Amino acid sequence: MYKSFRRLFPIKIWALLAVATGLASPVHAQELNAKVTINRSQISNTTEAVFEALQNALTAFINERQWTGMKYEDYERINCTFSITLKTYSETDNSFTGTLQVQSTRPIYNSNYSTTVFNFQDENFNFSFQQFDQLDFRPEQVDNNLTAVLAYYAYLIIGLDMDTMAPLGGSNVLQMAMDVVNNSQNLGYTGWKAFDNDRNRFAIINDYLDGAMEPFRQMEYQYHRLGLDRMTENADTARAAITKSLELLKQAHDQKTMSALPVIFTDIKRDELVNIYSGKGTAEEREKVYNIVFAINASQSNYWEKLRK
Numbered sequence: 001m002y003k004s005f006r007r008l009f010p011i012k013i014w015a016l017l018a019v020a021t022g023l024a025s026p027v028h029a030q031e032l033n034a035k036v037t038i039n040r041s042q043i044s045n046t047t048e049a050v051f052e053a054l055q056n057a058l059t060a061f062i063n064e065r066q067w068t069g070m071k072y073e074d075y076e077r078i079n080c081t082f083s084i085t086l087k088t089y090s091e092t093d094n095s096f097t098g099t100l101q102v103q104s105t106r107p108i109y110n111s112n113y114s115t116t117v118f119n120f121q122d123e124n125f126n127f128s129f130q131q132f133d134q135l136d137f138r139p140e141q142v143d144n145n146l147t148a149v150l151a152y153y154a155y156l157i158i159g160l161d162m163d164t165m166a167p168l169g170g171s172n173v174l175q176m177a178m179d180v181v182n183n184s185q186n187l188g189y190t191g192w193k194a195f196d197n198d199r200n201r202f203a204i205i206n207d208y209l210d211g212a213m214e215p216f217r218q219m220e221y222q223y224h225r226l227g228l229d230r231m232t233e234n235a236d237t238a239r240a241a242i243t244k245s246l247e248l249l250k251q252a253h254d255q256k257t258m259s260a261l262p263v264i265f266t267d268i269k270r271d272e273l274v275n276i277y278s279g280k281g282t283a284e285e286r287e288k289v290y291n292i293v294f295a296i297n298a299s300q301s302n303y304w305e306k307l308r309k
Contacts, residue, residue, distance in 0.1 A: 033077035080104040100125035109229040164224035216252035
């Protein structure tokens with residue numbers, strides 16, 4: 001079996017069920033393989049040491065912590081990146097402002113191809129950090145915005161990855177991300193509040209857990225597991241499964257038109273969809289996909305036109 005095909009047989013099923021039922025897996029291992037980068041080009045006249053310490057501390061915090069009760073082998077860890085662009089730094093109160101780009105990928109069965117599962121820019125990554133800080137996170141008592149934001153995205157990445165492996169497979173872990181949101185309401189930082197905008201941390205996880213958006217999460221499984229993972233077996237059958245999954249995407253969009261999730265998904269998958277459909281399958285199939293994605297995300301119309309060719 002292709003080693004990068006994660007969490008399925010035989011022990012992988014137990015690990016997935018352990019999270020779904022709230023049971024602890026008998027063996028623990030870290031879930032994430034994260035690369036942290038820091039762009040500090042907008043900040044001058046400051047010693048490099050604090051930025052190096054920040055990058056090292058964040059890398060260790062994300063990669064060395066065991067986030068769930070699941071068992072992961074080293075080769076099964078989820079590849080992800082946390083790209084930080086710092087805008088300001090105050091040595092007076094050790095405060096930082098900036099943005100955070102988070103991306104995660106998933107290997108496709110029996111291939112060398114990895115697909116992007118999540119890619120999102122958080123515009124409000126503001127926090128405090130001192131050079132020798134030891135980062136910690138307690139889910140029941142959130143008192144640090146830096147670790148709260150990182151924990152939120154760690155849970156989100158793991159939960160979404162699990163959704164691609166089993167129908168609604170990441171529900172319990174996604175709920176952990178929502179718990180972080182709920183326990184961060186009094187931190188005094190932007191990004192956690194309901195209704196601030198449709199792309200803050202609250203809005204993203206609230207939509208994932210909204211019953212009206214369940215077709216979106218079912219789509220993630222059908223698109224990846226029934227579609228991409230079977231592309232090397234039979235491309236036509238796999239493409240048909242992807243087309244069917246996009247009907248669920250349309251259903252989710254129709255049920256909650258203000259949700260940003262379908263737009264984010266089509267932004268992430270635009271090149272992949274062009275590769276899947278351009279010059280392949282039937283004209284009817286390509287037209288159906290074009291109509292779905294154009295209605296959701298007209299801003300990518302230049303890409304969608306390629307679907308018809």
